[in-house]
Amino acid sequence: MWLHYPWHGEIVYFDIGQGDCTLIRTARNRQVILVDTGGKVSFQKETWQTRQSKTSGQTVVANYLLSKGINHIDDLILTHQDTDHVGNFPSISQEIKVKQVWIPAGMEQSSSFQRRLVASRIQPTQVKGITTTQHHSGWPANLSLLHPFQPGKGSNEDSIAFIYRYYGINCWFSGDLDRNGEKQILQQHPTLRAQILKTGHHGSKTATDPSLVAALQPKLAVISAGRNNRYGHPNQETLAxxxxxxxxxxxxAHSGMISLRIVKGRPQVSTYIK
Known part of the structure; x- marks a missing residue:
């Protein structure tokens, strides 16, 4: 009973390597949201070098969900089309039932997204493209959509950004949205605050503009990056x-999986190093 109906909700920032994947679940698993899925960026290989194996979406994400008695995802939010954010969604859907998928409007026309969709157990009717200028029936409660403003191609600058209201604490998510997009959000929402900041683009200097940090006034930042990654994430400019x-x-990369819970009205952060 406690496994399937836990008293506390939880936000889990998965240690997914060089990628992004976050679980949001409320108490008693009444609402289960997955933000991105991680995915391995594969560089060109000869056929003999390629081998079939389980993805981190199966070995890390799906296994964790199943260990917590979760066999479905109410809302899968794919912030944009980069492989390290969406590459695992077909394999996760083979293990966990997905009810609906949210993507930035226009990304549904991407050939790479369509190939992954065909490889998944998700039907096209379950996919919804969104912008801030449209009403979206079924968009998850407690999530304030901030971006994109208009349809695009699903690239970094089209990333879905939102604030999740978690038991009185605001948590910021923005995929790989760039600094220009962050500033545009602040122009429309100058009084935004967020106690937990998920840094954009794995801590790259292309995101997490100083004006954003100044406005949000976060108490903690979370960076999702791979160990010894080839991109130098997080960038020293962002850390500064x-x-x-x-x-x-x-x-x-250093702390492993990061879990945020609210216990007796107070945030409780735990880390799990492999």
């Missing part, structure tokens, strides 16, 4: 921005 504003951070 967090330091300048007195924001402590946790990085999945």
């Amino acid at each position: 921005t967090l330091k300048n504003y007195g924001v402590p951070y946790l990085n999945t």
Whole structure:
């Protein structure tokens, strides 16, 4: 009973390597949301070098969900089309039932997304493209959609961004949205605040603009990056921005999986190193 109907909700920032995947689940698993799925960026290989194996979506994400008695995802939010954010969604859908999928409007026309959709157990009718200018029936409760403003191609600058209201704490998510997009959001929502900041683009200097940190006034930043990744994430410029504003951070590359719970009205952060 406790496994299937836990008293506490939880936000889990998975240690998925160089990628992004976050679980949001409320108490008693009444609402289960997965934000991105991770995915391995594969560089060109000869046929003999390629081998079939389970994805981190299956070995990490699906296994964790099943271990918590979760056999379905109410809402799968794919922030944009990059492989390290969406590459695992076909394999996860083979293990966990997905009820509906949210993508930035226009991404449904991407050939790479369509190939993955065909390989999944998700039907096209379950996929909804969204922008902030349209009413979206079924968009998850407690999520305030901030971006995109208009249809695009599903690239970084089209990333879905939102704030999740978690038992009185605001949590910021923005995929790989760039600084220009962050500033546009602030122009429309100058009074935004978020206690938990998920840094954009794995801590790259292309995101997490100082003006965003100043406006949100976060108490903790979470960075999702792979160990010894080839991109140099997180960038020292981003870390300097967090330091300048007195924001402590946790990085999945060093801390492993990061779990946030609210216990007796207080945030409780736990880390799980492999």
